[in-house]
Amino acid sequence: ETGVTQTPRHLVMGMTNKKSLKCEQHLGHNAMYWYKQSAKKPLELMFVYNFKEQTENNSVPSRFSPECPNSSHLFLHLHTLQPEDSALYLCASSQVSWDYGYTFGSGTRLTVV
């Protein structure tokens, strides 16, 4: 366990469902990120939060809605997803003033049926 915890590990949802992914870090970091990892594609940055403020939304469809209530928690709310949204969703955190890379969670494997 690296200090970034993601739940659930696996999620299967129908296209009309609403679900949420959760990410929690206890490292004292002040930036958090959502990445999407699909087969044979580079990791795609979705959202960036610095000090709880969203600073980047990388042209992500509105069916993905992030929430960052505090610097330790990050959510990704999902609704009316498409089968092509099936992927591994990775959360990461970092300290803005340092440059020692990110600490990642183990991801949520999402399957949309």
Next chain:
Amino acid sequence: AQTVTQSQPEMSVQEAETVTLSCTYDTSESDYYLFWYKQPPSRQMILVIRQEAYKQQNATENRFSVNFQKAAKSFSLKISDSQLGDAAMYFCAYRSPINSGNTPLVFGKGTRLSVIA
């Protein structure tokens, strides 16, 4: 925008041998950071090694070392004395300096490394 290219989708190495994974990147910045991450089947991305572009010396972490060629924009990872636990996906990543804001990591597509016993 910066891009990172890993031209080897898959590589294999015999246990105890040495393997080199390639990475090239494109940037107009002179100061930046480069990383290699490992993603084993457990899915957790683990930082392997980090290089600061303004440092001439190649970074080393135990059996892992890099060959950083700034002019060629090349950043290869060498794994010596390969072990079965080294089998994983390896991602090269680029990051702009902190003084340009909290710019996110840009990743390559990854190289899947198999270790043969």
